[in-house]
Amino acid sequence: MFLQGLFLFFILMGIIMIFSSKSWLMIWVGLELTMFSFIPLLGEKSQQVEGAMKYFLAQTMGSLMLIMSTPFLFMESAVFYFLMLALIFKVGAPPLHFWYIDIMYSLNWKQLWFLFTIQKIGPLLSLFYLLESKMNNLFMGFIILSMFTGSMGGLNQKYIKILLGYSSISHTGWALASMIFGYYMFILYFIMYSFILTSLMLIIYYLNLPKSIFHMEWWSLKDSLLFFMNLLSLGGMPPFLGFFMKWMVIESLYKADFYFMSMxxxxxxxxxxxxxxNLFIYTTMNNIIISKLFDKMKNKMLFKEVLIMTSLNFLPLLFFMFL
Known part of the structure; x- marks a missing residue:
């Protein structure tokens, strides 16, 4: 327990270093600190060692690409592309996402939450610092490819972890797009995404929901509704919070004359x-037995916390009421 707390402290220190520094040397140190502190948290059980090793190798390749960019410091364009590719690799965005989905199977829900949120902060912030000075078509290509891969990869996907993995890739594309319109929009989008994902992961973790969609018909109706309210929010269904954050990006693209990108x-x-x-209809229509939600909860207070976080998805309704 003490070691876990120590590693979490080092992860926080690494993120603070990236937030507070504009020096690429210190940003690199912060990225490495978060990576090396996260790896011990991945190897808690013997069956998770393979996933930890894959994560380590992938992040090491990204770090090597960062280091390889230093000989080209006198060539501004070459450094820009090397750094961008290295950070895209580290964040797990297409076309350098092959390692990202592969490690999903061996991670538990807590580790996945860290991977989807905390571990993305460093590379995404670094990308924002890089793109402050220069925006180009290659970056727009990464945005388009991330959204395409995330959306298409989730089709016919039966495992919830993999489905959330592709959803994370898609939201990486949305987060990259929000960077075009400044620091605050990027931070706001990432906070809202992290909030919705945290609510969803709490439901999965505390209700001990199955790993496969094939077993969803054994969920109670209340479990299914609570899960899919957050999942639909993550997908951008109005009037949930996820719709507001996606609408914010699309409206900004349209106002900036990115009409094709908006569509x-x-x-x-x-x-x-x-x-x-489709998943929602499948699970609710196949629900025969409706059990009480409290039976699966270890603590009734946890149910209240999850319900409160889910209800906050309706905050955009208040926003539109006062427009």
Missing amino acids: YFIFMALLTMFYYI
């Missing part, structure tokens, strides 16, 4: 919603 983002959001709604 593309809407189409990808609708595609994601299509298979989320």
